[in-house]
Amino acid sequence: MAKQPTSESLDLALKGGQARAGFSLDMASRFDVASVVMICVSIVTGYLVLPPLYSVIQTSLFTTKLTGEIDQFTLRYYQDLFRELQVIGPFLNTFYFSIGSALCATILGGSIAWIVVRTDSPLRGLGYFTAFASFGTPFILYTIGWLLLLGKAGPVNYWLKIIFDQTTPVFNVYSMFGMILIESLLWSPFVFLMLAAAFRSMDPSLEEASAACGARMWQTMRRISLRLMLPAFFSVMLLIFIRTFESFEIPALVGLPGDIRVLTTSIYLDAQKLPPRYGSAGAFSVLLMVVVAATLYFYFRLTREGDRYQTVTGKGYRPTLINLGRWRYLTGAGLLTYSIVLLVLPFLIILWASVLPYYMQPGLEGLTKLTLKNYVTALHFPKITDAIKNSVLLGLGSASFVMVLTLLASWLLVRTKIRGRWLLDLMTTLPLLFPGIVMGLAILRFYLFVPIPVYGTLWILLIAFVTRYIPYGIRYTHSGLLQLHKELEEASYVSGASWFSSMRRIILPLMTPSFLGGWIFIFLLSAKELSMSVLLVSPQTPVVSVAIFELWENAQVGELAAFGVIWTAILVTVAIVYYAFARRYGIQQN
Amino acid sequence: MTPRLGSFSILCALLAVLAGSHLAPAASVEEVALMNRADRQKILVEGARKEGKVSWYTTLIVDQVVRPVKEAFEKEYPFIQVEYFRGNTERIVQKMIAEYQAKRYEADLIDGTVSPTMVRRAGLLQRFSSPLFAEYPAELKDAQGFWGATNLYFFATGYNTRMVKPNEIPKTYEDLLNPRWKGQMMWSTSRGSGAPMFVGTILNTMGNEAGKAYLQKLKQQNVAKTSASNRQVLDLTIAGEYPLALQMFNHHAYISKAVGAPVDWIAHEPATATINNIGLGKYASHPHAAMLLIDFILSERGQRVYQQSNYLPAHPKVPAKQVDLKPGGGRFKRAFYINPDQQYDKGNDWTEYFENLFMK
Numbered sequence A: 001m002a003k004q005p006t007s008e009s010l011d012l013a014l015k016g017g018q019a020r021a022g023f024s025l026d027m028a029s030r031f032d033v034a035s036v037v038m039i040c041v042s043i044v045t046g047y048l049v050l051p052p053l054y055s056v057i058q059t060s061l062f063t064t065k066l067t068g069e070i071d072q073f074t075l076r077y078y079q080d081l082f083r084e085l086q087v088i089g090p091f092l093n094t095f096y097f098s099i100g101s102a103l104c105a106t107i108l109g110g111s112i113a114w115i116v117v118r119t120d121s122p123l124r125g126l127g128y129f130t131a132f133a134s135f136g137t138p139f140i141l142y143t144i145g146w147l148l149l150l151g152k153a154g155p156v157n158y159w160l161k162i163i164f165d166q167t168t169p170v171f172n173v174y175s176m177f178g179m180i181l182i183e184s185l186l187w188s189p190f191v192f193l194m195l196a197a198a199f200r201s202m203d204p205s206l207e208e209a210s211a212a213c214g215a216r217m218w219q220t221m222r223r224i225s226l227r228l229m230l231p232a233f234f235s236v237m238l239l240i241f242i243r244t245f246e247s248f249e250i251p252a253l254v255g256l257p258g259d260i261r262v263l264t265t266s267i268y269l270d271a272q273k274l275p276p277r278y279g280s281a282g283a284f285s286v287l288l289m290v291v292v293a294a295t296l297y298f299y300f301r302l303t304r305e306g307d308r309y310q311t312v313t314g315k316g317y318r319p320t321l322i323n324l325g326r327w328r329y330l331t332g333a334g335l336l337t338y339s340i341v342l343l344v345l346p347f348l349i350i351l352w353a354s355v356l357p358y359y360m361q362p363g364l365e366g367l368t369k370l371t372l373k374n375y376v377t378a379l380h381f382p383k384i385t386d387a388i389k390n391s392v393l394l395g396l397g398s399a400s401f402v403m404v405l406t407l408l409a410s411w412l413l414v415r416t417k418i419r420g421r422w423l424l425d426l427m428t429t430l431p432l433l434f435p436g437i438v439m440g441l442a443i444l445r446f447y448l449f450v451p452i453p454v455y456g457t458l459w460i461l462l463i464a465f466v467t468r469y470i471p472y473g474i475r476y477t478h479s480g481l482l483q484l485h486k487e488l489e490e491a492s493y494v495s496g497a498s499w500f501s502s503m504r505r506i507i508l509p510l511m512t513p514s515f516l517g518g519w520i521f522i523f524l525l526s527a528k529e530l531s532m533s534v535l536l537v538s539p540q541t542p543v544v545s546v547a548i549f550e551l552w553e554n555a556q557v558g559e560l561a562a563f564g565v566i567w568t569a570i571l572v573t574v575a576i577v578y579y580a581f582a583r584r585y586g587i588q589q590n
Numbered sequence B: 001m002t003p004r005l006g007s008f009s010i011l012c013a014l015l016a017v018l019a020g021s022h023l024a025p026a027a028s029v030e031e032v033a034l035m036n037r038a039d040r041q042k043i044l045v046e047g048a049r050k051e052g053k054v055s056w057y058t059t060l061i062v063d064q065v066v067r068p069v070k071e072a073f074e075k076e077y078p079f080i081q082v083e084y085f086r087g088n089t090e091r092i093v094q095k096m097i098a099e100y101q102a103k104r105y106e107a108d109l110i111d112g113t114v115s116p117t118m119v120r121r122a123g124l125l126q127r128f129s130s131p132l133f134a135e136y137p138a139e140l141k142d143a144q145g146f147w148g149a150t151n152l153y154f155f156a157t158g159y160n161t162r163m164v165k166p167n168e169i170p171k172t173y174e175d176l177l178n179p180r181w182k183g184q185m186m187w188s189t190s191r192g193s194g195a196p197m198f199v200g201t202i203l204n205t206m207g208n209e210a211g212k213a214y215l216q217k218l219k220q221q222n223v224a225k226t227s228a229s230n231r232q233v234l235d236l237t238i239a240g241e242y243p244l245a246l247q248m249f250n251h252h253a254y255i256s257k258a259v260g261a262p263v264d265w266i267a268h269e270p271a272t273a274t275i276n277n278i279g280l281g282k283y284a285s286h287p288h289a290a291m292l293l294i295d296f297i298l299s300e301r302g303q304r305v306y307q308q309s310n311y312l313p314a315h316p317k318v319p320a321k322q323v324d325l326k327p328g329g330g331r332f333k334r335a336f337y338i339n340p341d342q343q344y345d346k347g348n349d350w351t352e353y354f355e356n357l358f359m360k
Helices: A007-061 A076-086 A088-118 A125-136 A139-150 A155-164 A176-200 A204-212 A217-228 A230-246 A249-258 A263-270 A279-302 A327-354 A373-379 A384-415 A421-433 A436-449 A458-482 A486-494 A499-528 A544-554 A557-584 B002-022 B029-034 B040-051 B062-076 B089-101 B115-121 B131-135 B195-206 B208-219 B230-238 B250-258 B287-298 B300-308 B340-358
Strands: A062-064 A070-073 B053-058 B081-086 B109-112 B148-160 B185-188 B224-226 B244-249 B263-266 B271-281 B335-338
Touching: A007 A062, A007 A076, A007 A279, A007 A384, A007 A421, A007 A436, A007 A458, A062 A279, A076 A088, A076 A263, A076 A279, A088 A125, A088 A176, A088 A230, A088 A249, A088 A263, A088 A327, A125 A176, A125 A327, A125 A499, A125 A557, A139 A155, A139 A176, A139 A249, A139 A327, A139 A557, A176 A230, A176 A249, A176 A327, A176 A458, A176 A499, A204 A217, A217 A230, A230 A279, A230 A421, A230 A458, A249 A263, A249 B224, A263 A279, A263 B340, A279 A421, A279 A436, A327 A557, A373 A557, A384 A421, A384 A458, A384 A499, A384 A544, A421 A458, A436 A458, A436 B089, A458 A499, A486 A499, A499 A544, A499 A557, B029 B271, B029 B287, B040 B053, B040 B287, B053 B062, B053 B089, B053 B287, B062 B081, B062 B287, B062 B300, B081 B089, B089 B109, B089 B115, B109 B115, B109 B287, B115 B271, B115 B340, B131 B287, B148 B195, B148 B230, B148 B250, B148 B287, B185 B195, B185 B230, B195 B208, B195 B244, B195 B271, B195 B335, B195 B340, B208 B340, B230 B244, B230 B250, B230 B263, B244 B250, B250 B263, B271 B287, B271 B340, B287 B300, B335 B340
Parallel strands: B053 B081, B053 B109, B185 B224, B185 B244, B271 B335
Antiparallel strands: A062 A070, B109 B271, B148 B244, B148 B263, B148 B271
């Protein structure tokens, strides 16, 4: 527990003063609680994460027989990977794509979050609504919507051609720019939800102090607000960076037609071979794991002095809204544009496709052919009500379980000094790197052989979802908890409260923004999950995403669009319920 | 490991006793599958009556064809219930194999263009004999009886009728090399229904040398690639993104054309054809009912259900609902049938060839 005193930590220790010393003493008596929580959280997390981890590593090192049995040890997948890495083109493309998307999504989602949470800008209500509704749209549909919108024959190019008086398409969506654009739009709701939570828990007194010292608003933002948000920014960027680095959907749908190759392109083709070769995907994720482990280790060292980011303290904490003055029209317009670009445009094109017998570019011709046939097809889908019920149940279950588990894990990471807790951090981040199919297979095999009767039930899906979404939960709760000053907890202990009641009455209420933000995010994610669901559902447990998958493999765009519109409507209803709920619990403060 | 396996084998033994107790002298799956005697039908019906259900792992679209087949079959055999599980090839195969290894014999039948072959290579498929085999030509059944054909897919070039003038329509594979089409074509990277099958057809029908020379020239045409399914590629063509969509299912183009979309198809001789086929699980829990369902699907009655669902029946005597979708129907004469074993064994080479030539 003893650490080398650095000038920084000494400095902080001095600043922390008495309260800090008191806590250390108190910590001794709390240590047993921390240990118990650590043991419980580690067991649960380990139980969920280690079997798939083992599987991923094994997959990367052995060839498998068709029967799934391990065959021969091989380093071939790693050799292939390193050969691939030496080809500079795909590697650079992957890098640009991931960095570009992470930056754009963070800047976009972050600005919107700041406007919605911290300013008196008009139209702030749009922020949450847009985030939920756009995030709820099935992924494949959203991408195809964008391709139709930005394609050579699409309306955007149509108008650009007229404006710039050109005969050939002006904007080529099948380009690096198109990839980054769509990917960052796709992730911006996630950034928004996460940073909105972080902004909400920011103590404005620091900003006020800066303003009182004569700093301009931009100076305050740059030197105070943005710095306080560093952990949250880091968390969000790390997640998006990893996800885009290993993603192949956008690269394959948007990049491939424009001949832009990324590292995952060949993995994607390899997985099509027979017998299926998941080794390349396995080796790729093992390599990413090493990189992420190193990143997390250094990040952990950097934020070890988490006190610097604690902005919610015992001193009257009340977030105030920044008065924008005349700028508010600009921010209002910004919100409106964001909403239109992220939600309205793709949704309109999807809606348009859903009422046509076949796809036509928006125009008068289509208006004469409107039909509801696609809706009839979509609603006749077998077991659709069961699927909706199951998906909602699974969403509720996995969101709640993940958030509770990761809140406890974050508490351990942020509040305790237990040795090796960075390993817990790593373990809770790893599932992000497991290829969906490998993880799905691992879970399938595990529960076929382990005598726990969950196979073929909703429980196995719940286990899979919880494992998959732990990384998101941990990012939300970790950055949220970093902002809470420990003196609040200490005050509770000093007043004689038990650990449990401090948790329930102090931490949880103060964490509500991040907690609910993460909750709704995981709910929406699990509604869309596909790669594992397809393997784990049984005829008795249909879920919506699999139904959509069935459509997207073979359906015409119109039928898929009709289904998407219905599903988006359901998720928007959930969003509205959440909104009402959030208002009641003070998430939405007006 | 040992205690787990121990309790597991006890459980299995118990299950076996339980199962044995009410399915008295059960014939083995093999015996049922290869039965070849006059009263075969009677024995199958009796056995199926006891089994009461059959479970079918399928790659076909439930709403379009699986449900109609289930309904027609259940009407004929009201005492058998058809349960299905739908997924793509890879998933249903993985699921079936994993379940079989854990001795959970939930799947009786599996279908797909290559899924029965995969299960067979894992050693988990049972040969069967059906009197209906006699009605099929050699290329549409397995010589050893591992699979029977349920329906066919034919590939063609789809084109946007507003962007491609009638005199421009590329009639042959050579026509695709016309400079007019440079950068104007798109195809899917899907192994089973995209560019790799095109590559396979060319290499096999033109011969290795000439085929490779052709593909080299096609590479110069910059065909756009996407991971989207070929249905979506066709939709992009209908939307006007690319005038030509290579390696489309001809029935998809037909369905869209029928509702007024500006699209049509042209097959190049010989057209690639793949075979959707069905196989029997080695440890099927309901072998009698499964054999009845196979017989039904292969029979003319069953094939008419596929026909009415706008699928292309494999049975030589059952034409497609839209007759010209099958070879000899007036729009194309010859097809190159890529049988499941070929697709399995050669598919990797074709995919790799495609990757090296078109993706680098």
